[in-house]
Structures are given as C-alpha cells and as structure tokens.
Amino acid sequence: MTKADIIENVYEKVGGFSKKEAAEIVETVFDTIKETLERGEKIKISGFGNFVVRDKNARVGRNPQTGEEITISARRVLTFKPSQVLKNALNT
Amino acid sequence: MQGTRKEEGSVTKSDLIETVAAKLHLPKGKAELIVNCVFDSMEESLKKGERIEIRGFGSFEIRHYKAYEGRNPRTGDPVGVHPKRLPFFKVGKELKERVNEAAQKKDTKDQAPPTPMSASG
Numbered sequence: 001m002t003k004a005d006i007i008e009n010v011y012e013k014v015g016g017f018s019k020k021e022a023a024e025i026v027e028t029v030f031d032t033i034k035e036t037l038e039r040g041e042k043i044k045i046s047g048f049g050n051f052v053v054r055d056k057n058a059r060v061g062r063n064p065q066t067g068e069e070i071t072i073s074a075r076r077v078l079t080f081k082p083s084q085v086l087k088n089a090l091n092t
Numbered sequence: 093m094q095g096t097r098k099e100e101g102s103v104t105k106s107d108l109i110e111t112v113a114a115k116l117h118l119p120k121g122k123a124e125l126i127v128n129c130v131f132d133s134m135e136e137s138l139k140k141g142e143r144i145e146i147r148g149f150g151s152f153e154i155r156h157y158k159a160y161e162g163r164n165p166r167t168g169d170p171v172g173v174h175p176k177r178l179p180f181f182k183v184g185k186e187l188k189e190r191v192n193e194a195a196q197k198k199d200t201k202d203q204a205p206p207t208p209m210s211a212s213g
Contacts, residue, residue, distance in 0.1 A: 001137040001144045009133040014125045025116060029130055030149050032111050034187055038194045041101045043108065048131045049179075053191055076195035078150075078188065080181030089139060090154065090177045 003030070037078055049082040105131075138179050150184040 003026060011022040033051070036043055043051040058074040105127060113123035134152065137144050144152040154177050162173045183191075 001134070001142050003146050005137070006130055006133050006146075010126055010129050014122070014129050016122070025112070025118075025126055026130060028112055028115055029108070029127060030146060032108055032115070034149065034190065036103045036108075037187065038190050040191075040195060040198070041103050043103050045105045045108075045131055048135065051181075053195075055195065076192050078183045078191050080152075080179075082179045086135060086138075087176075087178060089135060090179065091174075 003027075040076070045083075047083055047085045049080055049086055052079050052081060053077070054079060141177075146184070148184055148186045150187060151182050152179050153182075154178070155180045 007019070007023045007026045010026055011017075011019050014022075017025070033043055037051060037053055040053050042053060045051075053076055056075050056077055059072050061070055061072045062068065063070055109120060109123045109127050112118070112127060113120045116123070118126075134144055138152060138154060141154050143154075157176050157178065159175045160173050162171050163169065164171055
C-alpha cells in the first residue's frame with residue numbers, strides 16, 4: 001500500500017471532495033505528523049500506536065566490514081510502538 | 093490544540109484532527125472521518141499482510157515470529173508463546189534526517205540536552 005491507495009480510500013469512503021482535494025488532505029495529515037515529530041513531540045494514535053522520538057547518547061560502534069572502532073554521535077531517533085489493539089487485530 | 097488534560101510534549105489523534113481541520117478549514121467532524129480513514133486503511137492493509145510505504149515518512153511491514161517457550165518473569169514458570177505477527181516501522185530517510193537535525197539545532201541554541209543518565213534507550 002502506498003499513499004496513493006490511502007488517498008483513494010479517503011476519496012471513496014469519506015467522500016465530499018475531489019480526488020485532488022483528497023490528495024491534499026492526506027498530504028496535510030502526514031505533514032502535520034512529521035512537523036510534530038520534528039518538534040520532538042510524540043504522537044499517540046489510539047487503536048494504532050505511538051510514534052515516539054528518543055534521544056540517544058553517543059556511543060562507540062564498529063564498522064562491521066573492517067572492525068574499525070568509530071564513535072556514533074548522539075542523535076534523536078523515531079520509533080513506533082504498536083498499540084495492543086493493533087497487535088490483537090493482526091493476530092486474530 | 094488546547095486539550096483539557098494534555099500531557100506535555102505529546103499529541104493525540106484528536107489534536108491531530110483539530111490541526112488538520114484548522115489548516116484546511118474543514119469541519120472537525122469531517123477531519124475526524126478523514127484521519128480515522130487514513131489509519132483504518134493502514135490497519136486493513138497490515139491485516140492482509142501487506143507492506144505500507146509512505147514516501148517521506150516511512151514504511152510498515154509485518155514481521156512473523158515463531159512460537160517459543162517464554163517464562164513468567166515473576167515466577168519463572170515456563171509459558172508457551174504462540175506464533176505472532178507484529179508490525180514493524182522503519183522511518184524514511186527524509187523524516188529521519190528532519191527529526192535528528194531539528195534536535196541538533198535545538199541543542200546548540202538552548203544548550204539543554206537531557207542529562208546522560210535520564211536518556212534511556
């Protein structure tokens with residue numbers, strides 16, 4: 001499934017606007033989610049899951065190819081934790 | 093976004109609905125139907141075992157886990173864990189960079205990164 005399929009679904013199931021408008025709306029939904037995460041805030045979608053940003057400290061890693069030690073800098077990463085509802089839905 | 097008992101630094105689905113409604117000048121009820129439809133579509137797709145790819149955001153795929161014998165961590169009793177399917181999210185390159193770069197900029201500006209001890213990970 002791609003964004004185009006989601007747009008198609010919104011167009012067919014919600015209705016009341018053109019396909020072009022549906023595309024703009026879906027785009028806005030994802031843009032809003034991205035802006036929120038960029039600010040370092042988490043997004044909680046009940047029934048689906050939480051998108052959480054976490055700060056990682058710098059650590060020493062290794063180039064798996066050469067075995068050379070390298071410092072992995074401190075960074076902020078995004079993780080997704082699926083809700084229990086979604087997990088159950090996938091296993092019934 | 094002015095929810096009544098809003099947790100600091102956290103945005104819920106209803107906050108998202110309100111923001112989308114405000115940005116597009118849509119009635120809130122309509123925005124709610126749309127946002128729900130987006131996540132319902134993704135759930136349906138995952139249920140079918142499909143992979144979802146949202147460019148600029150990330151991708152979801154189903155990972156299959158075999159049955160294994162686990163243990164109740166409190167009592168140590170063995171428990172059979174059934175095979176299961178779990179969704180796995182991989183962040184897209186663009187969003188990955190945006191999230192990290194915003195954090196780097198913020199750190200140099202206000203010099204208030206979390207203390208090393210509190211940043212669990």
